[in-house]
Amino acid sequence: MAFTEFRPLDDKSLIEYIKATPSLSSKIGDNFDNLTIKEVGDGNLNFVYIVIGASGSFVIKQALPYVRCIGESWPMTKERAYFETQALKEHGQLCPDHVPEVYHFDRTMSLIGMRYLEPPHIILRKGLIAGIEYPLLAAHISEYMARTLFCTSLLYRSTTEHKRDVAEFCGNVELCRLTEQVVFSDPYKGSEYNRWNSPYLDRDAEAVREDNILKLEIAELKSMFCERTQALVHGDLHTGSVMVTLDSTQVIDPEFAFYGPMGFDIGAFVGNLILAFFAQDGHANEGNDRKAYKEWILRTIEETWTLFYKKVTALWHQHKDGSGEAYLPEIYNKPELQQLVQEKFMKDLFHDTLGFGAAKMIRRIVGVAHVEDFESIKDASNRATCERQALELAKILLKERRNFRDITEVVSAIKKIQS
C-alpha cells in the first residue's frame, strides 16, 4: 500500500505507513507486536500520535489542511509540516540538547516522525499550572534561544547564507499571516473569533479596541514582525511548545518558524511566564498559597533574560572573528566599542522582547486562543481578576517598554500590579 497522495492517517493506516517506512519501523525494531498508538494532539493545529513498541518509540505529527481547533472552515496549508521540519533540523543542529531529533519527514503526507519525549516529560504550561519548579528551565531555554537566534542571525551568518534562508522561509507565509491576524490585528478590532471572560472583561476588551496608543505601538511591532528578517525564530514559543522534566527542557512545534525579530521568541516565552504568574492566585488553595511558586516564576523570568544576555554576548565574543557579517572585527576593533555596540543591540532587543511579550499576553486574554493557565481557574470572577492584572501589565509593557532599563524593573512592575 503506497502513500503517494496526501491522506489523513488514523490508527490503522498509521501502522501501514510505519511498515512501509524503514526509518520509522527500524525505530521499533521492525516489531509490530504489542504496538500501542495514541493520538495526543492537544494543540490547536495538528494531529500527534505516540507510537510505542517493545524496543522503541517515536512520535508522528501530521498536518491537515485546516486549523484543527476551528475545523475545516479555517483552511491552513499543510506545507507547515515542511517548515516545522526545516526548523527542527536547523535549530536541532544548533542546539541538539533542547530539540527533539527528526527521524523522518514526508512532504506529500505532511508528516514528521520524531523522538518521543517520554514521561516524565510534560508540557511546561501544565507544570506551571501544577506549581512545579524547574530549576534548570531558565538555563536551558536561554541556551536554546541564544544558540538558535544568534546562530541564524547576521551576527553569525554571512549575508549570502542569510538571504538564501530568508527566501526559503518566506514560503511559510500562511502561518505568518495567521500570527499577524490573531496576535497583531484581531484583539484590536471586532472579530468573530475574539472571546474573553464575559461579562467581567467586557469593558477591558473594549478598552483594548479603543486605545489609540496601544494601536500605535502594536502597528510598530506588526511591521517589525512582517519586515525584519533578524533570525530564524521558532514563531510560537509559548509554554505549550516546551516539554520539561526536572532536568530536561525540549522545544517542540516550530511550525510558525520564519525569519523574524528575535524579540518575538523571547517575548513569547517571557510573556507566557508572566501569564503563568498572574494565574497563580487562581490556583492557590488552603494547602498551597503559591507565594513561593510565584517567587520562583519571577526568578525564572529574571534569569531567562539575564542568562540569555550573557550567552548571546559570550557567543558574540567567541565568534567575533567568524563569518558573521553584521559587525566586522576590523571596524568594531576595540573592547570599549564592542561593549558599546553589544549594549545597544541588547537594549533594543530587550525593548522588542517586552513589546512582543505584551502583545502575546493581550491576545491570550481577549483574542481567539486562550491559555489553560487562566482557563483552568474555575471561578470566573476569580479568573477575571487574574486576567485583568495580566492585561494591565501587558498594556504598560507595550506602551512604556522603552522606559524599562532592565529585567528587574519588569519584575518590579509585575509585583506592583499585585500590591
Add this chain to the structure above:
Amino acid sequence: MAFTEFRPLDDKSLIEYIKATPSLSSKIGDNFDNLTIKEVGDGNLNFVYIVIGASGSFVIKQALPYVRCIGESWPMTKERAYFETQALKEHGQLCPDHVPEVYHFDRTMSLIGMRYLEPPHIILRKGLIAGIEYPLLAAHISEYMARTLFCTSLLYRSTTEHKRDVAEFCGNVELCRLTEQVVFSDPYKGSEYNRWNSPYLDRDAEAVREDNILKLEIAELKSMFCERTQALVHGDLHTGSVMVTLDSTQVIDPEFAFYGPMGFDIGAFVGNLILAFFAQDGHANEGNDRKAYKEWILRTIEETWTLFYKKVTALWHQHKDGSGEAYLPEIYNKPELQQLVQEKFMKDLFHDTLGFGAAKMIRRIVGVAHVEDFESIKDASNRATCERQALELAKILLKERRNFRDITEVVSAIKKIQS
C-alpha cells in the same frame, strides 16, 4: 548565428544580435542601413550601447561578470541584469512616467533592451555640476519614490504578495553585499579600495575610522539595510541614476534593487543633492557665483521630502481600504488615529532617510567610488574644503538624525556649515 551562451557583445556582434531579435529589430523598423551604435557606459558596472536607426532607437545594457570600473579582479554576478529588469518592470508599472520602458530581456546574455532617453536628456549629476535648474525635479522624483516605495510595501500589498517578492529579490544578494561593503563597512576601516583627497583629507578619513559613535550608528543602519524588507527599493538612487530634461525625469539603473528600507532610496537621492550643494563653491567662477543655484538645490531638497510626504500620505489615504495589510481600517478607524500612525511612520522614515543619506555621503568622500561633483573640481585644496564641509554635515546627520524634526532643520544645518 545563435546566442545560446553568454558572451560579451561588441559593436559587430551587437548588430547580429539585433537582427536575431524581433523585439529589438522592430524598434528600428528592421532597417539596418545607417545604424549608429555607440557605447556610452560611464557607470561603474556595465556596458551601455545606444542604437539609433533611421526610424527608431533603443538602448542595450549588458552586464559582464565583473565590476567594470575595477576589472575582472572584482567578480560580480551578471544575474544583476535580471533583477534590474524585474525592478524596471515593477517600478515602471507603478510609475511609467519616470521609468524607461523595457523592450527586451535576455537572461542568458544578461542583456536589457530599453527605451533610449534621447537628448536633451542628460544624467542629473552632470546637470547639477553645470548649474542647471530643473523646476520639476522635486515633483517628479517624489512622485517616483512615493509610488514605487508605497506600492511595494505592506501599506499597499498583502503579506502573501510581499513575501513572494521578498523571496525573489533575495536572489540579488551579491549586489546587496557590494553595498554592504562599500557603504556600510569599508569607509569605517582600512580597505585597499578606499581613497580620499590626500593629503588634505588624511586626518578626516582617519577620524571616520576612529569614531565610535559613527560606528555605532552605521551598525544600526547596516542591520536595517540587511534585515528590513520594507519595500522594493531601487538600491542605487543617486543623481547618476536619474536622467533629466527641463520637463522629464527618468530613473535608470536599478540593478541593486531588493526589499530594503525605504529610507535607503530617499536618503541616496537627498544625500547626493547635498553633495551637489557642497560642490558648488568649487564650480563657482567670476561669471557665476552659484549662490542662486545653491538656493535652488536647497529648495529642491526641501520640496523633495515635503512632496514625498504629501504623496505618500495621499496614497495611504486613497488606499486605506485596499489590500495593504499593515494598517487595517477596522483598527485604524478614526481620523485622529490615522494621523497619529502616519505621523509616527513618517517621522521614523525621515530619520532613516537622514541616516542613509549621511552614509551615502560619507562613502563618496572616503570610500571607493567618488562623485564627479567633487572630482571635477580641479584645485585639490578647494575640493578638500568642499568635501570636508559635506563630511562634517554627514557626520552630524548620522549621529544626531533623531533630533531633526523636519527638513527645514536639515536645510538650516547645511547652511550653518557654510556660515
